[in-house]
Amino acid sequence: DGGITQSPKYLFRKEGQNVTLSCEQNLNHDAMYWYRQDPGQGLRLIYYSQIVNDFQKGDIAEGYSVSREKKESFPLTVTSAQKNPTAFYLCASSPFFVGVNTEAFFGQGTRLTVV
Amino acid sequence: AQKVTQAQTEISVVEKEDVTLDCVYETRDTTYYLFWYKQPPSGELVFLIRRNSFDEQNEISGRYSWNFQKSTSSFNFTITASQVVDSAVYFCALSEARGSYIPTFGRGTSLIVHP
Numbered sequence: 560d561g562g563i564t565q566s567p568k569y570l571f572r573k574e575g576q577n578v579t580l581s582c583e584q585n586l587n588h589d590a591m592y593w594y595r596q597d598p599g600q601g602l603r604l605i606y607y608s609q610i611v612n613d614f615q616k617g618d619i620a621e622g623y624s625v626s627r628e629k630k631e632s633f634p635l636t637v638t639s640a641q642k643n644p645t646a647f648y649l650c651a652s653s654p655f656f657v658g659v660n661t662e663a664f665f666g667q668g669t670r671l672t673v674v
Numbered sequence: 675a676q677k678v679t680q681a682q683t684e685i686s687v688v689e690k691e692d693v694t695l696d697c698v699y700e701t702r703d704t705t706y707y708l709f710w711y712k713q714p715p716s717g718e719l720v721f722l723i724r725r726n727s728f729d730e731q732n733e734i735s736g737r738y739s740w741n742f743q744k745s746t747s748s749f750n751f752t753i754t755a756s757q758v759v760d761s762a763v764y765f766c767a768l769s770e771a772r773g774s775y776i777p778t779f780g781r782g783t784s785l786i787v788h789p
Contacts, residue, residue, distance in 0.1 A: 599683065
């Protein structure tokens with residue numbers, strides 16, 4: 560079945576460690592996104608990529624890094640520079656022109672907790 | 675810049691009541707797209723509806739209906755005869771060409787339906 564797979568579902572990290580969240584899609588979508596969700600904050604855009612080997616910062620990119628070496632994959636690394644990384648992270652994908660023909664599709668999310 | 679406002683943080687109703695979730699947006703584009711998503715406790719965002727700025731026709735899907743009014747920049751969502759399974763967080767989102775079609779989300783409205 561086509562869709563977006565995020566792994567792991569739950570992740571625990573010690574302070575000072577980097578951690579990488581996986582996001583894979585088999586929908587042949589050009590664009591992929593990472594959002595962060597905190598209670599009462601809605602979804603805030605971290606990074607997005609609309610083409611392979613290119614990505615752009617979103618509204619809250621500090622302390623995060625991404626890569627887009629393959630169309631199917633868009634991993635997010637939460638670095639030790641991110642001061643408050645405990646949150647729910649959602650990955651999404653879409654055709655380039657979101658809305659023209661379709662919507663963005665979301666993965667099931669990764670809940671990251673810093674211990 | 676595009677912006678989506680969901681002023682209702684939390685709504686609590688009793689089963690079978692009707693409930694309306696408000697969404698107000700800001701955009702300078704004449705062509706844009708509006709979306710509603712549902713986020714059940716499992717976390718994944720489930721797509722409900724997409725609307726383009728040229729189609730102001732209201733839509734009904736079962737117990738769900740949407741009222742799009744460009745004059746007030748609103749795209750409200752009504753659930754008729756609410757059920758416990760409707761309990762979730764609901765997000766309104768906007769994408770536009772000026773924003774590279776990146777979906778911008780409101781903060782979400784948490785709907786709690788009591789039996």
